[in-house]
Amino acid sequence: MQADLDDEQLWKAVVDAALELPASELYPFNEEWDAARLCGKWFMISTVHGKRMVNLKADPQDARALCESFESITPGYHMNKKHWITVMPGPGISDELIRELVTESYLLVVDGLPKYQQPVDPARYGRRGS
Numbered sequence: 845m846q847a848d849l850d851d852e853q854l855w856k857a858v859v860d861a862a863l864e865l866p867a868s869e870l871y872p873f874n875e876e877w878d879a880a881r882l883c884g885k886w887f888m889i890s891t892v893h894g895k896r897m898v899n900l901k902a903d904p905q906d907a908r909a910l911c912e913s914f915e916s917i918t919p920g921y922h923m924n925k926k927h928w929i930t931v932m933p934g935p936g937i938s939d940e941l942i943r944e945l946v947t948e949s950y951l952l953v954v955d956g957l958p959k960y961q962q963p964v965d966p967a968r969y970g971r972r973g974s
Contacts, residue, residue, distance in 0.1 A: 849937050851896040857939045858898050861946035862888050867963035868950065880946075883961050887949040889923075898931045898942075899923050900949040910945075 849857060862868055862880035873879040873889060880888040890898040899920050902910065907929050910917045914936050920928025931937060931945065947970040955966040964970075 847938070848933065848935055849939060849942070850933050851894075853939070854896045854898065854931070854933050854937065854942065855890060857942040858888060858890055858946060861943045862950070865947065865950045880950075882950060882953050882963070883957055885953045885956070887953045888946060896933060897921060899928050900931065900945050901927060901952045902929045902945070902949065903952065906948070 859870060859878070859880075863870060865880075865882070868880055868882050868887070870878060870880050872892075876892055878890050878892050879886050887901050888898060890896065899922075904926050907919070907926070910929055911919060914931075914934070916932045916934025916937050918930045918932075919925035921930040923930075929945075931942070951964075951966045951970065954962050954964060954969070
């Protein structure tokens with residue numbers, strides 16, 4: 845069983861996971877937030893200082909289930925609460941979970957891009973059993 849992540853571990857896990865994804869880039873949104881994007885579209889935005897908070901895109905049904913299952917996952921802070929979740933350090937928030945959530949967020953962006961801009965096949969990349 846993996847340990848729950850603290851503030852710094854959460855930020856490192858999110859950034860590492862985002863930068864491992866094909867054609868993704870990390871950039872400072874402003875002095876308080878870093879964002880990861882693909883073809884100019886965000887799939888992650890995270891606080892840089894203090895209490896870590898990470899916003900990730902999520903399928904609406906998955907978002908509801910995650911919010912019900914983890915006390916440290918809530919509807920997206922200052923985002924469309926149907927399509928974004930906020931993850932903070934807390935019980936059950938592991939490196940493995942963060943990697944899955946970041947990958948799913950990335951794939952939602954990939955799926956919305958025209959085929960010629962998609963760096964991976966969203967139906968196969970990073971999916972279990974593929």
